[in-house]
Amino acid sequence: METYKFKTNIKCGNCIATVTPFLNGISDIQDWSVDTKNPDKTLTVTATDELDTTQVISELNKAGYQAETIL
DSSP, X not given: OEEEEEEEOOOSHHHHHHHHHHHHTOTTEEEEEEETTSTTOEEEEEEOTTOOXXXXXXXXXXXXXXXXXXX
């Protein structure tokens, strides 16, 4: 398992509800959470080593949100 972090514009519970089906649809993701109190609105994803981070970004874009990988 690997942990990946993304800076997002997900800012509230309703936003989280919107992205849930998109993120839950990525089979490599085991768990995810968004820290909406952090200024970067950090999305933390626990997933297999095979996760393609561009897929996470693409799914968030489909849901209407922006994300970028935090190195």
